[in-house]
Amino acid sequence: MSSKTLPTIQSYADAALALSTARFDSKPLGKNARLHKIGDDYVVRYYYTDIVTYRRDGTISLNCGGWQTMSTRDWMEATAPVFIRQVKRKWEIMLDKWVPFVNGMTVIVVKDGEDCVGPKCRLELAIPAACA
Numbered sequence: 001m002s003s004k005t006l007p008t009i010q011s012y013a014d015a016a017l018a019l020s021t022a023r024f025d026s027k028p029l030g031k032n033a034r035l036h037k038i039g040d041d042y043v044v045r046y047y048y049t050d051i052v053t054y055r056r057d058g059t060i061s062l063n064c065g066g067w068q069t070m071s072t073r074d075w076m077e078a079t080a081p082v083f084i085r086q087v088k089r090k091w092e093i094m095l096d097k098w099v100p101f102v103n104g105m106t107v108i109v110v111k112d113g114e115d116c117v118g119p120k121c122r123l124e125l126a127i128p129a130a131c132a
Contacts, residue, residue: 015042
């Protein structure tokens with residue numbers, strides 16, 4: 001994954017801007033990753049898995065498709081405002097504290113403007129995720 005060619009995508013607006021420069025209906029982000037528009041949503045697809053989905057309401061869905069690999073985690077962190085770590089072969093995501101990552105979880109950026117580290121901001125769970 002090369003940071004030179006990777007557009008900064010951290011929100012719905014960033015995804016719309018990045019896709020507006022595409023020559024076709026999707027934009028390559030790097031090796032095996034593309035940005036697509038599906039309906040009103042912007043989707044980052046890594047191989048054949050939609051790993052990050054930006055919705056118009058500001059929510060962000062995260063999905064590893066069962067592939068909890070370092071490269072999947074790197075692409076999620078590169079294309080979403082999240083911090084993910086691996087502890088004892090299980091992923092954890094930073095919300096107010098480290099919580100277990102659940103495939104398909106939906107988060108939203110807290111709009112208080114505090115607790116931001118660069119493009120990464122404080123998140124909260126938007127919709128309780130179904131157990132995977």
